[in-house]
Amino acid sequence: MTDRINVLPVPTWNHLGVNWAGKEFSLVDTQKKEFPEENLSLSPLPSGIERMKNFPGETVHIESGIGKVYDNYVIQHANVSCFLKVKESVHQTVRMKVSVSSASDTVIGSYGIYAEDGSRVTFMQEIASDEQVSGSTAELTRIYAKKGARVKLIQIQNLNRTSRSWNGVAIYAEDGARVEVVRAVLGGSCAALGSRASLDGKESSYQLDTIYFGDQTQIFDFNDIADHYGKSTRCDMYTAGVLAGKSSKVLRGTIDFKRGAVYAAGHETEEVLMLGKSVRNRTVPLILCGEEQVEGQHAATIGRLDETQIYYLCSRGLTPAEARMLLVEGRFSPVLDQIPDESLREELALQIERRLKENDPKSNAS
């Protein structure tokens, strides 16, 4: 496949290389491989949720941030699938884990949540890999939230450093529906992520919370879009990340107020901590506006940790390393706190702490 992915909704200067993802993210058209059942685990489904064979046809027009061509590729070549119909409010988290191993080094996963009127669900997806395998994962999650439905999607990507990954999320929200997406992106040699929320229904809302940690030579490429069509729609997109080693990242975040989206509000915030002389961060936060009665804001803070904050924390008895970890935890907690599994949450926090220490010369010195 040669089509461009993660395309910026409105292009800018070509020489900046942000109008679409780089060639390292080109998808290779591979033969469909079988995926062993034992590498997919799904928690028992509570009553109120049933597994469907196919995702309902009315969702075909929704598109992920990676792009329609990618979506069709995943749908047609999927070797893992999981489509859930949520009929009522479910309070326990539905968990799915995909393991990449030498026996299953290629994952093409097509997932979906079809939430009926007024239903509620939390769906957690975890993808991890054996250390020795160079895997490839291409996933697409479609969410169709009907009137008043509440859907929370938690995605944990913890692949090894030789795997490549693509992860698209496509969302459609009817009147009063709310969709929350929580993402932790920690692994992969290169990872492309693209979410797109169509807020079509009146008073529908979308919240996206992302954390990432890049080190060594990791490359992350994000394309997150919130399309406001309906009246009084709302989106909040928060991204916090650390770049260390020779890692790099592009974040495209777009709030698009379509004409007619009166009283819509969209907020986007990004915090990037740069650690290391060879990191590169590119941030492209767009606000597109064709409607006057809206409120849009974005804010980005990129650079170092605030030395005065570190100094203050040290004066309260913390070591510099503890102070830095505390400040990073503060940025990551909006995501980590939403992971329902305590042991997984602690495991991720420990991993972040370890990588922070590995990549912070000041911390090593202290």
Next chain:
Amino acid sequence: MRAFDEEKTRVDEVDRSIYDIRDEVHPSFEVQSGLTESIVRKISDEKHDPAWMRVFRMKSLQLYNSIPVPNWGPSLDDLHLEDIVTYVRPDTTMRGKWSEVPEDIKNTFERLGIPEAERKSLAGVGAQYDSEVVYHNISAAAAAQGVIYTDMESALTGPYEDMVRKHFMKLVPPSDHKFAALHGAVWSGGSFVYVPPGVSVEIPLQSYFRLNAPGAGQFEHTLIIVDKGAYLHFIEGCSAPKYSVNNLHAGCVELYVGENARLRYSTIENWSKNMYNLNTKRARVEKGGTIEWVSGSFGSHISYLYPMSILKGEGSRMEFTGITFAGGGQNLDTGAKVVHGAPNTTSHISTKSISRDGGVSTFRSLVKVAPEASGSKSAVACESLMLDDRSRSDTIPVMDIQCDEADVGHEAKIGRISEQAVFYLMSRGLSEDDARAFIVGGFAEPIAKELPLEYAVEMNNLIHLEMKGSIG
């Protein structure tokens, strides 16, 4: 937190009456429309170019023919260069006294207030009419300080040729983009300024560019060198009457700011709504130097305008303050670029835009921090006001940060007048109309306060704000 109001805020369109008066067109020479080697040669002949400039123009033409039209900004599909006359010499030579300038041209500049401004508040004026400068003068006081302020043609063919050759299109090479290449091929007119080391020019210089001929292009080149420790405020104004055919402006501004020098470059652009304004401006700032841009974009049909600052020396600094007003039939793609190329450099970009009556305003920016620019800081704030639902306002910033020892902040807001703010002001005794006028005036105020008083008044005349509406 959210505050929406139902009443419409009326902001009048820019009053263009004084700009739209046309003079009869009677050039002493003009080339045919279009762009060919023969036309470029004719321009060289007409301007008595030195040999290196003749070669430069032809190379630029080749580049123009090989570089594609930008595919990322407003559509340029209706701009047909074969219909554009790239060189129109007015029927006069350059004068040093207004009394010697032909009556119709002089009257045009009188209406625009240029001679009066010169008398009151300027250290020198250059006035360009179509492709050539018709008036140029510098005050005796500034000249006595060693300040050089002349038209580009005199500089190129006179004692400053070497200085021109060393700097001309070195900051903006013709290979930069298609319209830089076009400029390199057909440029004419513009100003050359040199401020010697340590000299502070206390009152501003101004160049004014007037395009009168229908279907013509204006390609003036402005080259300013502010040497070590010197200071200059340079003001650029431009306008044209409206015609039913397209006009094109593809000027080029190159600013060299020396060590510990400071240059303030202010522009009020008020081209007519048949104008394609594809202008390129760039500054290079040495150690401890400062470039300050003040930019008001009100006219033109389509604009691509992103003044760029290259902070090359340690501790150099840039400030950009800009306002864009896009009304019906306008698509104004404006913004700023800055490259932090040395340690401890600082940039601050603050922009405002207003869209009304179907106008499209796009803020586009780049903040790049190179790996060697440790200790650098950048802050960007852009704010847009939408005044109806037929208009558009887009914000397209890019931050490319390649240095871990940098602090970069970015804020953008889009929306309409806050009802809470109106309510607060009314609670302090203002009428609703006054409150709204106060808020919109405050929105435009950051640029007004950066301009000399006379120009702030001109800008306020340009945006004649009239507020209507009542709570209900």
